[in-house]
Amino acid sequence: xxxxxxxxxxxxxxxxxxxxxxxxxxxxxxxxxxxxxxxxxxxxxxxxxxxxxxxxxxxxxxxxxxxxxxxxxxxxxxxxxxxxxxxxxxxxxxxxxxxxxxxxxxxxxxxxxxxxxxxxxxxxxxxxxxxxxxxxxxxxxxxxxxxxxxxxxxxxxxxxxxxxxxxxxxxxxxxxxxxxxxxxxxxxxxxxxxxxxxxxxxx
Numbered sequence: 001x002x003x004x005x006x007x008x009x010x011x012x013x014x015x016x017x018x019x020x021x022x023x024x025x026x027x028x029x030x031x032x033x034x035x036x037x038x039x040x041x042x043x044x045x046x047x048x049x050x051x052x053x054x055x056x057x058x059x060x061x062x063x064x065x066x067x068x069x070x071x072x073x074x075x076x077x078x079x080x081x082x083x084x085x086x087x088x089x090x091x092x093x094x095x096x097x098x099x100x101x102x103x104x105x106x107x108x109x110x111x112x113x114x115x116x117x118x119x120x121x122x123x124x125x126x127x128x129x130x131x132x133x134x135x136x137x138x139x140x141x142x143x144x145x146x147x148x149x150x151x152x153x154x155x156x157x158x159x160x161x162x163x164x165x166x167x168x169x170x171x172x173x174x175x176x177x178x179x180x181x182x183x184x185x186x187x188x189x190x191x192x193x194x195x196x197x198x199x200x201x202x203x
Contacts, residue, residue, distance in 0.1 A: 036075045043070075159184025159185075
């Protein structure tokens with residue numbers, strides 16, 4: 001049963017990131033194929049890098065193409081729904097936050113199946129949660145959000161750390177995933193609402 005819940009969480013994370021990619025295309029007034037391209041890259045990019053780094057025998061969306069179908073469908077649907085959204089940018093930011101939180105914790109859980117070092121798991125959480133957005137922003141020729149002084153990577157690392165602590169306690173894995181996701185999303189949400197930022201380096 002838990003494997004099914006984790007699978008659904010992964011699909012939701014892919015869909016949320018694909019929608020954020022579609023909304024980014026909407027900001028640039030792109031065609032539907034650009035929506036799909038950006039949606040697929042954003043939804044699958046981080047997990048692809050994770051699986052390559054972990055040297056898994058198969059990339060997750062090649063092993064189960066449903067992830068790809070979900071990203072294509074979510075991005076295409078965003079093409080038709082974007083005009084009714086009151087604020088594309090605000091929705092994009094919150095969808096990105098939700099995807100980051102889900103991917104951070106599910107990536108931590110996945111990494112622990114292959115490597116038991118906490119630091120490795122946290123690094124893979126950060127990579128999985130951010131690389132799809134980086135690819136999206138590079139394609140759109142804009143500054144990736146993680147290179148801004150916003151609290152983004154920090155929220156991803158917090159979610160991973162909360163999951164690891166809860167997992168070691170030990171709490172049931174669904175509880176650990178839920179607590180980690182809430183922690184990551186709450187910190188990112190607080191940063192969005194109150195414009196919290198990390199201090200910049202000053203020479």
